[in-house]
Structure formats: structure tokens, C-alpha cells
Amino acid sequence: MSYPLWNQLEQLKSSTxxxxxxxxxxxxxxxSEFERARVSTLFNVxxxxxxxxxxxxxxxxxxxxxxxxxxxxxxxxxxxxxxxELALPLIVLDFTEAVAQDADFILTRAHIExxxxxxxxxxxxxxxxxxxxxxxxxxxxxxxxxxDDAGNLHLPGWGLDALQYLLEERxxxxxxxxxxxxxxxxxxxxxxxxVGERYVxxxxxxxxxxxxxxxxxxxxxxxxxxxxxxxxxxxxxxxxAFAIKP
Numbered sequence: 001m002s003y004p005l006w007n008q009l010e011q012l013k014s015s016t017x018x019x020x021x022x023x024x025x026x027x028x029x030x031x032s033e034f035e036r037a038r039v040s041t042l043f044n045v046x047x048x049x050x051x052x053x054x055x056x057x058x059x060x061x062x063x064x065x066x067x068x069x070x071x072x073x074x075x076x077x078x079x080x081x082x083x084x085e086l087a088l089p090l091i092v093l094d095f096t097e098a099v100a101q102d103a104d105f106i107l108t109r110a111h112i113e114x115x116x117x118x119x120x121x122x123x124x125x126x127x128x129x130x131x132x133x134x135x136x137x138x139x140x141x142x143x144x145x146x147x148d149d150a151g152n153l154h155l156p157g158w159g160l161d162a163l164q165y166l167l168e169e170r171x172x173x174x175x176x177x178x179x180x181x182x183x184x185x186x187x188x189x190x191x192x193x194x195v196g197e198r199y200v201x202x203x204x205x206x207x208x209x210x211x212x213x214x215x216x217x218x219x220x221x222x223x224x225x226x227x228x229x230x231x232x233x234x235x236x237x238x239x240x241a242f243a244i245k246p
Contacts, residue, residue, distance in 0.1 A: 012244055018216045020208075020224070020241040022138055024062030029144040031180050034058045062238045063210045065228055070235035071194070071201040078234040081206060088127035088173055090224040090243055092217050095156075099132040103146055104186045105156040109165040119219055124171035127224045132156050135178040135212035146185075157184030158196050167203050175200060176208035176224075176241075208241055221246050 022028065026037045038056040045051050060066065068075035093115055099105045107130055116122060134155065137143040146154045157179060166172045181188060182197035200207050208226055222245040228237045 016245050018213050018222075018243045018245060020211045020213050020243055021063040021239065022135070022210060022212050024057075024238065027141075028062060028139050029141045029180075030058075030061060032145075034061070037061060057238070059231075059234050059236045060209070063208070063212065063241055064236050065226055065239045065241075066197070066201060066207050066209065066236045067234070068201045068204050068206065069233075071198045075201070075204055077232070078228065078237055079230045079232055085173065085206070086226045088224055089123065089125065090217065090220075090222040091122055091126050091128045091172075092131050092214055092219055092222075093128060094131045094219070096131060096133040096215075099134065099156045103154040103156060104184055105132075106159045106184045106187060107157070107162050108159040109161040112162055112165060122166065122170045122172060124173075126172050127174045127176065128166055128172050129175070129211060129214055129217075129224075130156075130158060130177040131214040132178050133215060135210070135214070138210075138212065152189060153185040155179045155181070155185045157187060158182050159184075159187075160196050160199060163196050163199055167200065167205070174205050174207055176211050178211050178214065180209065182207060182209075208239065211241060217243055217245055 024037065026039055028036065030036055040054045042054050043050055043052040060070070065078065067078040067081060069077050093107070093112065095105065095107055095111065122128060148154060158175070158177065163175065166175065181194055182200060183194050188194055197207070222243045224241065224243045226239050226241045228239040231237060
């Protein structure tokens, strides 16, 4: 007897699977307002016959998903996201050269339009990832935060006009990036707020932060899966994000 879904799974397993998730522990880079994880062993095999740890982490830790409620009241919690929302066609925007020249690079609508002129119109219902290769600095906290002498961070990010273009005109489903925040650090400092992130989550969708290994993916053709636990009324959680590419 043939089972179509089983056959499809075998076909998928013949493709390449790419882990988009950083391994996290007590020493990783994290948003400055958060404390790093605290981990302890409650039971071990030698003494107790089984191994159990206690983890104390914030919900937005390591590679993680942000649900709309993270920034916008009266919107959806993580457990309310539909499973089908978390499996999407993936488009990767490669702006690594620009970021290498300017750590304060802001990805604008004009940049995306130039990308589309070369590679074609971004399709609706997709997950669009901003590849900066910032993840290659992980887990070096000093390199990842990239602070100047005054203690200000310098990380690239999305411009608000780019996000509005993608979500309103191109009708993409969600976005992701390799840095702590949606917005570039210079924009956060200038605006006194994370304007881009607040906008994205205000569209009743999600985003994924601190992605890695985007350099292993094509511009188009891969599928991204964003798998997390299902805590009640959570604003987000660490994920195991991965992609399958042809």
C-alpha cells in the first residue's frame, strides 16, 4: 500500500535541510535588557537514574519567534498562530556586501526594488529573510553587539519603508533577520523606539530573529519551518527554525 504523505516525506528527505537556529546557552549574545539563561541540573543519571535540567530564560532568547502580542496589545499570542503560518516559501535577500561596508546599513524599499529588478517580483505569502551574515559573529558578544566607544550598538536592520512595501504591497507573510532587532541600531537610537518591529507585529503576523546559515540557501525555492513549544499567552519563544532547499 502506498501512503502519499510518506512518499512526500521521503522526497523531502532527499533534499538538503539547513538548520537556521543558533544553539543557545548561558553565554550567548542577547538583548541588553535581558538576563542570560540560568541552567542547573536537578537530576542526573548516575545518582538518580535520569537526567533533568532547570532552564530559566526570557521568551525572546536565542533564535526566536515574535508573536504580534510582543509589541501590540489585543493581538495574537504565540499559541494562537496557526501551524500552516509557520511553514512558508522562503525568499532570501542578500545584502551582505552592503553590510560589510556599513554596519549601520538600513535595507530600504529602494534596495528591494533594485533586487526585484534583477531577480524578479517577490511573491505574496512568502517569508522574506534579510541576509546580512551578521550571524557569523556569533557567539562573540563583543563582535555581535559592535559597540562604539560611547557604548552604542551598530547593527544593520530593516527600514520602515521596506517593511511597508513587503507587507502591504507585496503581501508577504512574515520576515526574519540575523540580528537582535528588526530595526537598525541607529534607527532605534534616533527614534527612541523599535518602529519597524512594532509595525510588523501590528500587521498581525510574526517575525523570526537571530537566524543563522542563510548563506546556505538560494534566493528562492526553499521552504522555512518555524517550530516552537506552545506556551499559553506567550509573546514568543526560542524556535528550531530550519529550511529545506532543492
